[in-house]
Amino acid sequence: MKQIIKNVIIINPYEEPVKGFVVLDGDKIDRVVSGEPEERADSTIDGEENWLIPGxxxxxxxxxxxxxxxxxxxxxxxxxxxxxxxxxxxxxxxxxxxxxxxxxxxxxxxxxxxxxxxxxxxxxxxxxxxxxxxxxxxxxxxxxxxxxxxxxxxxxxxxxxxxxxxxxxxxxxxxxxxxxxxxxxxxxxxxxxxxxxxxxxxxxxxxxxxxxxxxxxxxxxxxxxxxxxxxxxxxxxxxxxxxxxxxxxxxxxxxxxxxxxxxxxxxxxxxxxxxxxxxxxxxxxxxxxxxxxxxxxxxxxxxxxxxxxxxxxxxxxxxxxxxxxxxxxxxxxxxxxxxxxxxxLNIPGTGKIAAGYKADFCLVNTKAAHLTPNLEERAVSHIVYAMKSTDIKDVWIHGKHMMHNRELLTLDEEKVLFEADKQAQKLL
Known part of the structure; x- marks a missing residue:
């Protein structure tokens, strides 16, 4: 399955930010490209100029x-x-x-x-x-x-x-x-x-x-x-x-x-x-x-x-x-x-958004006061010193969309929290 995540600022450690898009081929990243995509894919997501960072x-x-x-x-x-x-x-x-x-x-x-x-x-x-x-x-x-x-x-x-x-x-x-x-x-x-x-x-x-x-x-x-x-x-x-x-x-x-x-x-x-x-x-x-x-x-x-x-x-x-x-x-x-x-952990091919790496990354919503001014050259500083985990809106693991707009796609969060409270009460 070919996926494209476009209109994102791709942030990797020790590298200059890339304003462009990522092409996924199954569970891997096929390409990281600047600019706008002209090709078709099975699925295309608009990142709305937010940051795409390694998970x-x-x-x-x-x-x-x-x-x-x-x-x-x-x-x-x-x-x-x-x-x-x-x-x-x-x-x-x-x-x-x-x-x-x-x-x-x-x-x-x-x-x-x-x-x-x-x-x-x-x-x-x-x-x-x-x-x-x-x-x-x-x-x-x-x-x-x-x-x-x-x-x-x-x-x-x-x-x-x-x-x-x-x-x-x-x-x-x-x-x-x-x-x-x-x-x-x-x-x-x-x-x-x-x-x-x-x-x-x-x-x-x-x-x-x-x-x-x-x-x-x-x-x-x-x-x-x-x-x-x-x-x-x-x-x-x-x-x-x-x-x-x-x-x-x-x-x-x-x-x-x-x-x-x-x-x-x-x-x-x-x-x-x-x-x-x-x-x-x-x-x-x-x-x-x-x-x-x-x-x-x-x-x-x-x-x-x-x-x-x-x-x-x-x-x-x-x-x-x-x-x-x-x-x-x-x-x-x-x-x-x-x-x-x-x-x-001796796991090659993850921790970075690059061709050949597994598609393990997060989309960060930058439309927040604590991440403003939203300047590309300050992105890593903001990620470490200002970002909150609630700014992470989407997550992919091996190319699978695991969270979208803060909603979990493979786990029932409400059920999990209910059961956790129930089991904790039993311990008391």
Missing amino acids: FVNTHGHAGSSLLRGAGDDMPLDTWLKTIMWPNEKRFQKNTVEAAGDLALVEMLKSGTTTFLDMYHLNMPEFAQKIADTGFKAVLGRGMIGLGSEDEKKDKLKEAENLIKNWHNQAEGRIVTAVMPHAPYTCPPDFLTKSADLAAEYGVLFHTHCAETAKETEQHIDKYGLHPVEHLHQLEIFKINVLLAHAVHLETEHIDLLKKCNVAVSHNPKSNLKLGSGIAPVVQMKQAGINVTIGTDSTASNNTLDMVEEMRMSALIHKGLHEDPASSSAADVFASATIGGAEG
């Missing part, structure tokens, strides 16, 4: 816990996990997790996310099926805490392997899988090694939390005599494709090691701030050449899945921390939330 890539989250938004505010990570997250999740039923996953999909799509990573431990095959049926795009992994009996550990690794076997590169390539042990402080070395072996066997991403809090980092050093980053390196886990979540408590030698081993990082600024975990050394990591991507974490710790908010927070906090307005730039942050995220 956001959210590199870390936990969709299944979305119903715990606001359930445990204002407490440190360790206390929050032990008193709010883990006790509540033990009570989750299939309907709880389904309602939470649907809610996360609605929120992410309405804020312009076209690709996301999800680490969760309950009902992941069912979530994969929902993603396949509704047109979303994701990196999925069975989140694993490597504690308990040997049989329990084997069962978790088997579930992770089955998810890979059944869902990797499925749904027209919209679903890929990864191996996701929770963290070095919840997974002993032998479990981390077995997880890495599984990732290596299938050639998939290895993703884990790392050095999120000072307490966990210090305890790991006390127990093993090594910083978590050094320990992962000693276990030879960095020989495969690795994305670390958080990486807040790093010293220069750890940053150098991540760069040497080509390890990417998912920066989750709002969650780290809300949990009092600290501020990741993003400026130093970027200066070292590390690919620092952006993730939201879960609504239980953020409390939103809004990549527009996350992008702006990422842009601003480091300026204040370093008392240097040049320590971050709008262009760099926009790239981290799009093409950089796709590279961190």
